[in-house]
Amino acid sequence: MTEDDPTRVPRAKNGRAPDVLRVGGWVPMRCFADDEQVDFVIVGTGAGGGTLSCKLSEYGFSVVALDVGPYWRPLEDFASDEHEQYKLYWTDERISGGEDALELGRNNSGQSVGGSMVHFAMVSLRFRPEWFKSRSLLGYGVDWPVDWREMWGYYREVEENLCLAGPIKYPWGPPRPRYPYRPHELNAAAKVLARGCEKLGIKWCSTPIATLSAPRGLAHPCVYRGFCIAGCSTNAKQSAINTWLPRALKAGAEIRDLAMVGRVELDANGRVRGVHYHREGQWRFQRARNVVVAGYAIETPRLLLNSACPQAPDGLANSSGLVGKYLMAHCNQGVYGVFDDEIRWYKAPPSLSLTEHWNYTDEGKDFDGGYAYMSQGPLPVEWSGTQTGNHKLWGESLLRDMERYNHYAGLKIVGECQAMETNTVRLADEKDRFGLPIANVTFAHSDNDKKLIAHAKNFMRTALEAAGGYDIWAEETETAHLMGTCRMGDDPRSSVVNPDGRTWDVPNLWICDGSLFPTSGGVNPSLTIQAMACRIADRIKALAARAEV
Amino acid sequence: MRTRARPADRLRALQDALAGNARSPALLRSEPPVGAQESADVARLLNAGCAILASSVLADSSMEHYRGSFENKAMFVPPIVSTLALIASLHGASDRSARAERRRDAIYALSAAAAAAGFGFHLYNVGKRDGGFCWENFFYAAPIGAPWALLLSGTLGVAAERVRDTRPGGIPHIFGMAAGRLLAGLTSAGLLGTVGEVWLLHFRGAFQDPFMYLPVTLPPVGAGLLASAALSSKPKKRPLTRFWMKLVTVLGLAGMGFHIYGVHRNMGGWRNWSQNVLNGPPIPAPPSFTGLGLAGLAALRLLEGPKNE
Numbered sequence A: 001m002t003e004d005d006p007t008r009v010p011r012a013k014n015g016r017a018p019d020v021l022r023v024g025g026w027v028p029m030r031c032f033a034d035d036e037q038v039d040f041v042i043v044g045t046g047a048g049g050g051t052l053s054c055k056l057s058e059y060g061f062s063v064v065a066l067d068v069g070p071y072w073r074p075l076e077d078f079a080s081d082e083h084e085q086y087k088l089y090w091t092d093e094r095i096s097g098g099e100d101a102l103e104l105g106r107n108n109s110g111q112s113v114g115g116s117m118v119h120f121a122m123v124s125l126r127f128r129p130e131w132f133k134s135r136s137l138l139g140y141g142v143d144w145p146v147d148w149r150e151m152w153g154y155y156r157e158v159e160e161n162l163c164l165a166g167p168i169k170y171p172w173g174p175p176r177p178r179y180p181y182r183p184h185e186l187n188a189a190a191k192v193l194a195r196g197c198e199k200l201g202i203k204w205c206s207t208p209i210a211t212l213s214a215p216r217g218l219a220h221p222c223v224y225r226g227f228c229i230a231g232c233s234t235n236a237k238q239s240a241i242n243t244w245l246p247r248a249l250k251a252g253a254e255i256r257d258l259a260m261v262g263r264v265e266l267d268a269n270g271r272v273r274g275v276h277y278h279r280e281g282q283w284r285f286q287r288a289r290n291v292v293v294a295g296y297a298i299e300t301p302r303l304l305l306n307s308a309c310p311q312a313p314d315g316l317a318n319s320s321g322l323v324g325k326y327l328m329a330h331c332n333q334g335v336y337g338v339f340d341d342e343i344r345w346y347k348a349p350p351s352l353s354l355t356e357h358w359n360y361t362d363e364g365k366d367f368d369g370g371y372a373y374m375s376q377g378p379l380p381v382e383w384s385g386t387q388t389g390n391h392k393l394w395g396e397s398l399l400r401d402m403e404r405y406n407h408y409a410g411l412k413i414v415g416e417c418q419a420m421e422t423n424t425v426r427l428a429d430e431k432d433r434f435g436l437p438i439a440n441v442t443f444a445h446s447d448n449d450k451k452l453i454a455h456a457k458n459f460m461r462t463a464l465e466a467a468g469g470y471d472i473w474a475e476e477t478e479t480a481h482l483m484g485t486c487r488m489g490d491d492p493r494s495s496v497v498n499p500d501g502r503t504w505d506v507p508n509l510w511i512c513d514g515s516l517f518p519t520s521g522g523v524n525p526s527l528t529i530q531a532m533a534c535r536i537a538d539r540i541k542a543l544a545a546r547a548e549v
Numbered sequence B: 001m002r003t004r005a006r007p008a009d010r011l012r013a014l015q016d017a018l019a020g021n022a023r024s025p026a027l028l029r030s031e032p033p034v035g036a037q038e039s040a041d042v043a044r045l046l047n048a049g050c051a052i053l054a055s056s057v058l059a060d061s062s063m064e065h066y067r068g069s070f071e072n073k074a075m076f077v078p079p080i081v082s083t084l085a086l087i088a089s090l091h092g093a094s095d096r097s098a099r100a101e102r103r104r105d106a107i108y109a110l111s112a113a114a115a116a117a118g119f120g121f122h123l124y125n126v127g128k129r130d131g132g133f134c135w136e137n138f139f140y141a142a143p144i145g146a147p148w149a150l151l152l153s154g155t156l157g158v159a160a161e162r163v164r165d166t167r168p169g170g171i172p173h174i175f176g177m178a179a180g181r182l183l184a185g186l187t188s189a190g191l192l193g194t195v196g197e198v199w200l201l202h203f204r205g206a207f208q209d210p211f212m213y214l215p216v217t218l219p220p221v222g223a224g225l226l227a228s229a230a231l232s233s234k235p236k237k238r239p240l241t242r243f244w245m246k247l248v249t250v251l252g253l254a255g256m257g258f259h260i261y262g263v264h265r266n267m268g269g270w271r272n273w274s275q276n277v278l279n280g281p282p283i284p285a286p287p288s289f290t291g292l293g294l295a296g297l298a299a300l301r302l303l304e305g306p307k308n309e
């Protein structure tokens, strides 16, 4: 092992952290001692934790953010090789069960400084306003304890931070300001979606996406090579690792890579004292006035459950019994077809066009909720996985169909998943490499999910046909983004955290990630996670001003 | 002394001119007379401007159409025609004679016609894409404003030949209008059209660098100054307009520098030149302003009269 192996030796220490925008560069980093009581320890540096680290440190709080993942240098560490890039995923042992057991890792969880955003597909969509009150306005799910107008402002803040490239005018929902950068040129795969929509008479648009269509500082514009979900080696992708975290470092936050938090410790008064974390071969304890857990929908409840102690025998913040419950996973079925023209769908970011028609249209549905669908561009290894798994091809037939790779195009949904109490994250008896009980995940689709999937597959099949596709087939099982497990609400009996992201049970314990979602909406979640983090930061600032933090 | 009626007169003159009134009012026909040497010099300056416009088109269209794999045979036309226009312009710029040259004339007319056809092609290319005439297609389909520079090179070239043809001591006229005024008007319109194209492309680039505002703010001022010179009643020195045309001339060259810098901001920088030259901001495009700046200076020479130099 070389000394600069970021998976073995931490990079962010001794007063400096990697400068992800310069080859071999460093930026200065303020460092805190373990026994120094910092204002905030944040567990996880992804969409939720990364954003919050930035905002809180810019507001003048002392922040230590811990992540078990390595601190990558995208310009140097990312290879154009799908297998090599598996290193970005959370592939530590987990147990997955239930009727529709989730395939964990590649498509739903990351383990890096910067979180799952390091390999996210960059699609950055706002919730439909009504979804924040889906129970009151649309008659399903539960209401969020926040107002969409407030979120609208925070969405804007995130869109600016990520310098989103998006259409001049977004065709759905209330007006929004222009996206900071202009839309990208559509690739052939995106044009297939456009053609299908035009033929069926529904609206489509170029996707608001977090990759640069023009230079931004030291970050290069997108080169359209399509390696996005294997990690972007040009920094065109705008995510936590190259936007929020550099800002956080500049504002005085400390980021500790390869630091696994195993337990949040509660004192005799029912307040957290700090976190036990493992780094460089030993367990340490970081003192903190507040702890924020932002490990995403599996690791956040796992950490709370693993932190059970005599004062909280069922796990921290779990008086409602809801920690780890109501796990959601977006429906993510694709429909694929062959085209006479060469498509070369791997070129450019995978989802350059989309339609939210079925998110904003309530008529003509036999299910609750909605879905968006997007153009697709799987890389060859991923595609062969889909072919062997969902398409059930093998041997000669697989080989022959793989030869049509460049003529394939596809459409894929992000479909709203109904929250069910029976979809859970619990602790298993097995232990991980740190000796911590691993997560046991149970998942099954609701009947409503199944109806939504059937509707979407039907519709997308028609759209592909209309666009000139043939030999069309649809995926059976596929899920994407995880959400839920520590839902936010107005009532301590039916939620884990209050509208400020503060746990009902422990006043100085907060949650700030995708696990807060009470409902999933029919769009990719990261923009909402980041917007919520900005909102929580503002709430914390306001509360601190009144000495309530 | 100025009289109050003048602005209205000017306006009327302009309206008449725009309406194609055959007997343009005296104002638009009047201009200081020029000597044989002077008319040849002005024509040569114009030819120099045309040469720069033509070389900008030659480099830009070759690169962009190469990028488009010369998918359609017609895509060879602009590089070929602009090469001819470049040769004609260089020939003109070194030709001291005071007589028009037929072959140059023909080439310029040809390039103007080819540019007009180019507009048609590019417009068709935008419209036929999924989504039709939408922003995305204006950004990424065939650039609608690109043939503009070739059109300008052609028309300014034709004008140069007319100026050269002026009999010694006469007033240079083009299609019944005083050449200086017509050229000032044409250059002013040319600047505005070019600004339109630049605005579209810099808007596509989200004006990510504040310098990207320069070519959409400085040239319109120059266009305004030139237009007002075109419509003024009396030959006089115009130091501000002259300065502004020099500024525009320099801006075109500076723009090239900015674009060279812009190419380096793409992944791999200049080491990856073979991709980034095609991907990055078009290096040959900004000198269009230089060509127009020179044309503006030529127009001013006619408007100001030789003594006012």
Ligand SMILES: Cc1cc2nc3c(=O)[nH]c(=O)nc-3n(C[C@H](O)[C@H](O)[C@H](O)COP(=O)(O)OP(=O)(O)OC[C@H]3O[C@@H](n4cnc5c(N)ncnc54)[C@H](O)[C@@H]3O)c2cc1C
Pocket (backbone or CB within 6 Å): A043, A044, A045, A046, A047, A048, A049, A050, A066, A067, A068, A069, A105, A106, A107, A108, A109, A110, A111, A112, A113, A114, A115, A116, A117, A119, A120, A121, A122, A123, A124, A125, A229, A259, A260, A261, A262, A294, A295, A296, A297, A299, A300, A303, A481, A482, A512, A513, A514, A515, A524, A525, A526, A527, A529
């Ligand atoms: C392939 C893929 C494509 C995606 N595409 C999109 C998309 O196009 N648009 C979109 O909006 N979303 C997309 N997502 C989803 C998006 O990336 C996630 O929803 C989002 O990043 C979740 O944010 P988070 O802060 O909740 O968690 P994460 O971003 O996953 O961050 C959690 C971090 O916490 C760390 N962590 C966890 N537990 C501990 C612990 N105990 N100690 C220390 N560190 C810990 C992890 O290492 C991780 O880095 C995609 C996800 C994947 C996997």
Ligand code: SF4
Pocket (backbone or CB within 6 Å): A211, A221, A222, A223, A224, A225, A226, A227, A228, A229, A231, A232, A233, A234, A235, A236, A237, A348, A349
């Ligand atoms: S296609 Fe663009 S965003 Fe995706 S990996 Fe390549 S440069 Fe990055």
